Amino acid sequence: MTLEKILAISGKPGLYVLKVQTRTGFVAESLLDGKKITVNLKSNVSLLSEISIYTYEGEKPLAEIMQKIADKENKGPAISHKEDNVKLTAYFKEILPDYDEERVYPSDIKKVLNWYNMLQAKGLVTDEVAPTVVTEETQDKEEADAVAEEAPVTEVKAPAKKAPVKK
Incomplete structure (x- = not known):
């Protein structure tokens, strides 16, 4: 069951589906009646996930x-x-x-x-559990983590910053 875009909005009855993000908040559609509402960023919103x-x-x-x-x-x-x-x-x-x-x-x-x-x-109860997406980036990170575990830890110092010259 995937709950990634299902929202509970404080002060509003029912659940909502996240439709579109806007500059000042987002648009959500009610699961109860299908009406769309705009929600500003100050609202208390919880993702069910x-x-x-x-x-x-x-x-x-x-x-x-x-x-x-x-x-x-x-x-x-x-x-x-x-x-x-x-x-x-x-x-x-x-x-x-x-x-x-x-x-x-x-x-x-x-x-x-x-x-x-x-x-x-609404028919949103399924056997489908939120899938773990494996991308090249996550595979590369896992491989890098595995190599890092095997490699000895060495300390690397950043070069010192030069002070600006006063004229």
Whole structure:
């Protein structure tokens, strides 16, 4: 599941797809009604691909959690985010047994399930995990890193700058 261009905008309901970047912000299209809006750079915007959920071992990316929900539900809709908190936490415990119950609130679980159901309704829930793009540049960097690990570390000093001459 790829969440690279899916946005959550503070103060606006639903999710948005990033369409175009502009000089003063960007244009996003609502997944709820398809309307396009302009968003300035001062707005609080979160990319879903950058959101993580706290676990006792660290943090899990939202894409992984949504993939687990999709696997559990066979790509179908999850339970409603409007269920009571006890039911929501029990469901989330099935999905992510090691989530940090002190730092992940019921409101966070509601958001995740609401977002999943929105994406599922639009057909954006797929088996496709964000692919790792291997380019010549990344291969060259990996090769350079491997060579750097093998090579002895030597210190290189930059040449001293000359002071300007006063006339």
